[in-house]
Amino acid sequence: MQRGKGMKFVGDSRVPDKESRNKIPKDYSEYPGRTEAFWPNFLLKEWLVGAVFLIGFLCLVAAHPSPLEQQADPNNASYIPLPDWYFLFLYELLKYKYAAAQYVVIGTVIIPGLGFGALLLAPFLDVGPERKPSKRPITVGLMLLGVAATIWLTYESAAHVNWEERAKYSVANVPDVEIDEDSPGYQVYSQNCMSCHGDSLQGNPGMAPSLVGIPYKAEQIKDIAKNGIGTMPANQFQGSEEELNQLAEFIVSINEQASGSGEGGEGKSEDGGSSH
Known part of the structure; x- marks a missing residue:
């Protein structure tokens, strides 16, 4: 058999072309609809979505301003301070036995720290490439647990507030x-x-x-x-x-x-x- 007959020689280079790699963006045509270049495609979409939510939030604030209360009176012992709605879940947490009084550090530092720390660690605990929520049980589970706890604690706190009684503290009711x-x-x-x-x-x-x-x-x-x-x-x-x-x-x-x-x-x- 003659040497080289029926064989093809293909060049193979293991050295990356750094110059061309930095100037020519990756070709994503092999994965249509699944991934795209971060700049400018993905980032532009993020900006557009953020702008829509920001405009909607500004319209909501303009239409329904935050209900302000009158200035604090140190001589009024009957007044019970109430935090803004986005802190009500922490306010409710401090009503529990092992999160208040001598355990206040647990309610103000340890429990919130563990909750937010778990969310920060979620990307490192679940490093799979899948994008479907069903394929990311750790990340999705931690997020759902955090959202559910925040909603429940906020509801429990708001449900026990006498809003009619608090209305007399509003600046709208200043004599x-x-x-x-x-x-x-x-x-x-x-x-x-x-x-x-x-x-x-x-x-x-x-x-x-x-x-x-x-x-x-x-x-x-x-x-x-x-x-x-x-x-x-x-x-x-x-x-x-x-x-x-x-x-x-x-x-x-x-x-x-x-x-x-x-x-x-x-x-x-x-x-x-x-x-x-």
């Missing part, structure tokens, strides 16, 4: 009062209280609460002006007894307007049932 700046009581107020509580008794966040809607009567207001309350120190009022009476009557009259009761806040509880 609309008219202030007579020529009255003697307002003149006394401007000399003793305005620097902290504002020109319209609206309060100053971080300094002093609003005086509109407070549950105190005239005698209580005079006692607070002399002896202080909470973070308010004593002896803040500088004036005569007559001026103190004018100040108390002025604040009571404002609260009569705010409550609509015409009784100087007597219809409200003594434990601070109003909120600001």
Whole structure:
């Protein structure tokens, strides 16, 4: 048999052509509809989808603004703070025995850390090339478990909130009062209280609460002006007894307007049932 007869010699190079590889994109025609170049095809689609959701979210926010509450009042012990809806699941988690009190570190650090850590490790735990959810049990299972836990805890938290009771804290329900700046009581107020509580008794966040809607009567207001309350120190009022009476009557009259009761806040509880 003659050497080489019936045989074909094929060149084979194991050295990659780095120059051409960097300039010529990979040919994906062998896999139509299954994969594509990241730039610009895939990234452009991601941007378009993100833009659609962003525009939809902006329209939702414009049509239904977030319900804001009034400024915090350190003198109102009846107010129970409530986090925004996207933190309600953590708020509910802290109600359980082994996630609160002396175990608060478990509820605030360990459990959320394990949950988010599992989601971060999911791509490394499930490295299969399949794209079908049924072929990715670890990743899909962790994601479904996280979503289900978040939805359930959020629902449980929202279901136990008295939303009608909380509506009175809304900024939409701030009492609309008219202030007579020529009255003697307002003149006394401007000399003793305005620097902290504002020109319209609206309060100053971080300094002093609003005086509109407070549950105190005239005698209580005079006692607070002399002896202080909470973070308010004593002896803040500088004036005569007559001026103190004018100040108390002025604040009571404002609260009569705010409550609509015409009784100087007597219809409200003594434990601070109003909120600001």
